[in-house]
Amino acid sequence: MALKKILTIAGSDTSAGAGMQADLKTFQELDSYGMVALTSIVTMDTETWSHDVTPIPFDVFEKQLKTAISIGPDAVKTGMLGTEEMIQRAGEAYTESGADYFVVDPVMVCKGEDEVLNPGNTDAMIKYLLPKATIVTPNLFEAGQLSGLGTLKSIDDMKRAAEIIHDQGAQHVIIKGGKALDQEQSYDLYYDGETFTQLTTDMFQQSYNHGAGCTFAAATTAYLANGKSPKDAVIAAKAFVASAIKNGWKMNEFVGPVDHGAHNRIEHIDVTTEEV
Ligand code: ADP
Numbered sequence: 001m002a003l004k005k006i007l008t009i010a011g012s013d014t015s016a017g018a019g020m021q022a023d024l025k026t027f028q029e030l031d032s033y034g035m036v037a038l039t040s041i042v043t044m045d046t047e048t049w050s051h052d053v054t055p056i057p058f059d060v061f062e063k064q065l066k067t068a069i070s071i072g073p074d075a076v077k078t079g080m081l082g083t084e085e086m087i088q089r090a091g092e093a094y095t096e097s098g099a100d101y102f103v104v105d106p107v108m109v110c111k112g113e114d115e116v117l118n119p120g121n122t123d124a125m126i127k128y129l130l131p132k133a134t135i136v137t138p139n140l141f142e143a144g145q146l147s148g149l150g151t152l153k154s155i156d157d158m159k160r161a162a163e164i165i166h167d168q169g170a171q172h173v174i175i176k177g178g179k180a181l182d183q184e185q186s187y188d189l190y191y192d193g194e195t196f197t198q199l200t201t202d203m204f205q206q207s208y209n210h211g212a213g214c215t216f217a218a219a220t221t222a223y224l225a226n227g228k229s230p231k232d233a234v235i236a237a238k239a240f241v242a243s244a245i246k247n248g249w250k251m252n253e254f255v256g257p258v259d260h261g262a263h264n265r266i267e268h269i270d271v272t273t274e275e276v
Contacts, residue, residue: 003031003032003033004032004033004074004075004222004225004226005032005033005035005071005072005073005074005075006023006027006032006033006034006035006073006074006075006076006077006221006222006225007034007035007036007037007068007069007073007075007076007077007097007099008020008023008024008027008034008035008036008037008076008077008078008079008218008221009036009037009039009065009076009077009078009079009081009086009090009093010023010036010037010038010039010077010078010079010080010081010214011038011039011040011041011042011053011079011080011082012038012040012041012042013042013211014041014042014043014044015044015210015251015255015257016257017210017211017251017255017256017257017258018210018211018213018214018215018257019042019079019080019211019214020036020038020079022211022214022215022218022257022258022260023036023077023079023214023217023218023221024036025215025260025261026214026215026218026219026222026240026260027218027221027222029240029260029261029263029264030219030222030223030226030240031222031226032222032225032226035068035071035073036064036068037061037064037065037068037093038056038061038064039055039056039061039079039080039081039082039086040053040054040055040056040080040082041053041054041056042054042080044254048254049252049254049255053082055082055083058085058086058089061086061089062089065089065093068093068097069093069096069097072097072098073097073099074099074100074101074225075099075100075101075102075103075221075222075224075225076090076093076094076097076099076101076102076103077102077103077104077105077217077218077221078090078102078103078104078105078129079105079107079214079217080107081107081121082118082121083118083121084118084120084121084123084124087121087124087125087128087129088124088127088128090128090129091128091129091132092128094132095132100225101134101135101221101224101225102129102132102133102134103133103134103135103136103137103217103220103221103224104125104129104130104132104133104135104136104137104170105136105137105213105214105217106122106125106129106136106137106138106142106146107142107213107214108121108122108141108142108145109141122145122146125146126146126168130146130165130168130169130170131168131169131170132169133169133170133171133172134171134172134224134230135170135171135172135173135174135220135224135230135233135234136165136170136172136173136174137174137176137213137216137217137220137234138165138173138175138176139175139176139213140152140158140175140176140177143158143161143162143165143175144161146161146164146165146168147160147161147164147165148164149161149164152175155177155187155189155198155276158175158177158189159189159191159196159276161175162175162189162191162196163191166191166193171192171193171230172190172191172192172193172230172231172234173190173191174188174189174190174191174199174220174234175188175189175191176188176213176216177189183200183203184203185200185201185202185203186200186201186202186203186204186242187199187200188200188234188238189276190231190234192230192231195275196275196276197231197273197274197275197276198273198274198275198276199234199235199238199271199272199273200271200272200273200274201238201239201242201269201270201271201272202242202269204242204245204246204248205245205246205248207248207250207256208248208249208250208251208255208256208257208258209245209248209256209258210248210251210255210256210257210258211244211257211258211260212241212244212245212258215240215241215244215258215260216237216238216240216241217237219236219237219240219241220233220234220237221233223236223237235271235273238271239263239268239269239270239271240263241258242269242271243259243262243263243266243267243268243269244258244259244260244261244262244263245258246262246267246269247259247262247266247267
């Protein structure tokens with residue numbers, strides 16, 4: 001069977017735990033063929049590891065999209081998009097590509113950085129990406145921003161946010177409570193417009209988890225492209241990323257990436273699901 005082709009529209013993380021590098025590694029682990037349209041290049045200050053984002057010129061971005069669309073992706077994933085213009089173009093490119101699935105990871109901050117990338121981007125995501133999204137994968141912060149509810153503090157808050165984001169057009173919503181909700185388990189909430197399902201795993205170490213969000217969304221995309229239903233895709237992706245996090249490793253004094261290959265190479269983690 002031919003490999004499914006997945007286009008990620010995302011930034012480059014030079015340390016390669018997150019961003020398009022995480023996407024490509026994850027696609028490869030999950031038997032799919034990854035392609036990239038780069039939006040920006042993230043480098044790090046070697047003294048402080050603060051992030052420096054260099055945008056790709058728009059005409060170069062456009063040429064990459066044209067190239068990838070001509071190849072014909074089966075699925076498209078978005079990561080860090082940078083500007084409102086790129087967000088709009090990413091949504092259009094998905095439609096032009098004729099791909100079957102669109103997974104939107106609504107990245108708003110670089111992990112480890114407090115700075116929100118660009119506040120106007122939230123409105124652009126709501127306008128240009130959510131109405132087309134097969135699945136959107138916000139973390140708690142991003143779900144609070146997209147829904148307009150602000151800080152989400154409880155599972156009921158997550159449910160309300162998921163309903164609002166679904167009403168904004170996303171067909172399936174998975175809000176990653178992750179470590180942020182102060183639960184003993186790692187807790188994510190999935191909503192398909194009718195039913196809420198909680199996904200939990202054990203909570204693993206939190207020091208070396210760089211790239212967890214990108215890896216989760218990339219795995220979701222690969223499982224979808226390879227035929228799983230949206231619900232089964234997010235469950236499988238949570239198992240994939242849980243193993244990656246459990247086996248995260250220290251890269252230097254500042255950062256430690258997840259192990260993108262741990263699910264295949266080291267161990268499978270069980271995910272528990274329950275309608276709530
Ligand atoms: P983001 O990078 O977008 O903030 P997260 O890191 O919060 O995303 O979450 C990515 C996935 O990893 C989610 O499924 C989340 O529940 C899971 N996760 C995050 N931290 C842990 C942890 N310490 N142990 C197990 N799973 C985790």
